[in-house]
Amino acid sequence: MKKAITDYDLWQNLLDGDRLALNEIYERSLSPLYQYGMRMLQDEDAVRDCLHNLFVKIWVNHKTLKPTDNIKYYLISALRNSIINYKAQEKKIQKVDIHENEVFDLKFTVEAEYIKKEEQSQKVMQLSDAMNKLTPRQKEIIYLKYFEEMDYDEIAEIMDLSKKGTYKLSARALEALREILNVDKAMLLAVLLAIKR
Numbered sequence: 001m002k003k004a005i006t007d008y009d010l011w012q013n014l015l016d017g018d019r020l021a022l023n024e025i026y027e028r029s030l031s032p033l034y035q036y037g038m039r040m041l042q043d044e045d046a047v048r049d050c051l052h053n054l055f056v057k058i059w060v061n062h063k064t065l066k067p068t069d070n071i072k073y074y075l076i077s078a079l080r081n082s083i084i085n086y087k088a089q090e091k092k093i094q095k096v097d098i099h100e101n102e103v104f105d106l107k108f109t110v111e112a113e114y115i116k117k118e119e120q121s122q123k124v125m126q127l128s129d130a131m132n133k134l135t136p137r138q139k140e141i142i143y144l145k146y147f148e149e150m151d152y153d154e155i156a157e158i159m160d161l162s163k164k165g166t167y168k169l170s171a172r173a174l175e176a177l178r179e180i181l182n183v184d185k186a187m188l189l190a191v192l193l194a195i196k197r
Contacts, residue, residue: 005024006069007068007069007070007071007072008067008068008069010024010025010071011025011067011068011069011071011074012067014058014062014065015062015063015065015067017062017063019059022055022058022059022062025058025071025075026055028071029071029072029075030051032072032076032148033051033054033075033076033079034047034048034051036076036079036080036143036148037050037051037079037083039139039140039143040080040083040140041083041086041087046086046090047083049086050079050082050083050086051079053082054075054078054079054082058078070154072148072150073150073154073157073158076144076148076150076158077154077157077158080158080159126181127177127181127191127192129180130177130180130181131177133176133180134173134176134177137159137169138169138172138173138176139173140159141155141159141166141169141170141173142170142173142174142177142192144158144159145170146192152166152167152170155170174188174189
């Protein structure tokens with residue numbers, strides 16, 4: 001049985017100029033990156049352009065990139081920056097102003113793979129409605145924390161927040177969800193974790 005290559009080794013192969021490593025990273029990452037990009041831009045062509053530019057830039061600069069042992073974190077952070085730059089170019093506004101006009105689309109759909117029991121289906125629908133009442137930043141932090149399973153340091157870096165700000169935003173988002181759903185925090189976390197599976 002072939003041993004799975006670690007993120008560190010795969011990225012190192014890319015840094016050494018291995019095109020197959022780039023292809024492997026692309027194949028592994030395309031779907032989650034596309035989903036994340038669509039939540040920020042809601043424009044398929046623009047997301048594809050940003051993804052294409054991201055991977056071209058990675059290949060062109062592969063000799064000067066730093067090692068990483070978490071490719072998903074690196075790519076989501078890079079894609080977010082690419083999208084912010086794209087928005088700035090499109091709107092001809094400064095990068096700083098983008099935080100005020102951010103959109104992060106997290107409309108949940110109830111898909112068959114998530115519905116194992118009728119009770120879970122009802123919880124998914126309730127969570128979907130509740131999530132759509134959050135602010136874009138609250139939706140984004142819930143998505144990164146509970147669906148992409150990133151830690152607070154990574155989220156802080158991606159969302160350009162301090163670690164303390166990240167904890168605060170996460171706590172506020174969870175509290176808003178808890179109040180909307182009228183459940184205790186333990187039940188809310190159980191629902192979030194059940195949907196991820």
